[in-house]
Amino acid sequence: MEREACMECIPIGVVRSPYRERGDAPRQGRLVDTTAEIHIFEEFAPGLQNVEGSSHLIVLYWLDRAERGLLFATPPGESAQKGVFSTRSPARPNPIGLGIVDLISRSGAVLAVRGLDALDGTPVLDIKPYSPEIDCIPAATGGWRIKREER
Numbered sequence: 001m002e003r004e005a006c007m008e009c010i011p012i013g014v015v016r017s018p019y020r021e022r023g024d025a026p027r028q029g030r031l032v033d034t035t036a037e038i039h040i041f042e043e044f045a046p047g048l049q050n051v052e053g054s055s056h057l058i059v060l061y062w063l064d065r066a067e068r069g070l071l072f073a074t075p076p077g078e079s080a081q082k083g084v085f086s087t088r089s090p091a092r093p094n095p096i097g098l099g100i101v102d103l104i105s106r107s108g109a110v111l112a113v114r115g116l117d118a119l120d121g122t123p124v125l126d127i128k129p130y131s132p133e134i135d136c137i138p139a140a141t142g143g144w145r146i147k148r149e150e151r
Contacts, residue, residue: 063095
């Protein structure tokens with residue numbers, strides 16, 4: 001199978017969050033109550049029509065300050081390295097972040113959300129509605145068990 005020589009992703013917006021540096025963000029955004037804003041660029045704002053019909057959104061974003069090309073990572077609380085594709089490490093060949101967030105409100109082209117671990121200024125690639133019927137797999141296995149962090 002041949003690889004594509006080039007792929008184009010364009011940001012549709014930008015994250016505004018209290019996390020300024022890599023060490024500021026929690027290891028998983030769903031574990032804390034921090035709010036952030038997603039500012040959608042004007043040309044993409046019409047695509048937000050009816051977004052308020054969803055209580056939760058899936059946000060795809062580009063981890064622009066993450067290391068690229070690493071194939072191994074050591075998850076928090078573990079001593080052994082694992083293949084990066086079996087972890088949620090931000091350091092990976094294509095540093096695409098995925099977050100499931102609570103939609104708090106929408107004001108024009110600005111979405112207020114809870115549960116996003118992205119740094120301030122992170123480019124947003126896409127937003128999709130979360131569907132419990134499709135996206136929740138109760139019997140799924142894998143990854144590691146995590147405890148809810150102190151709020």
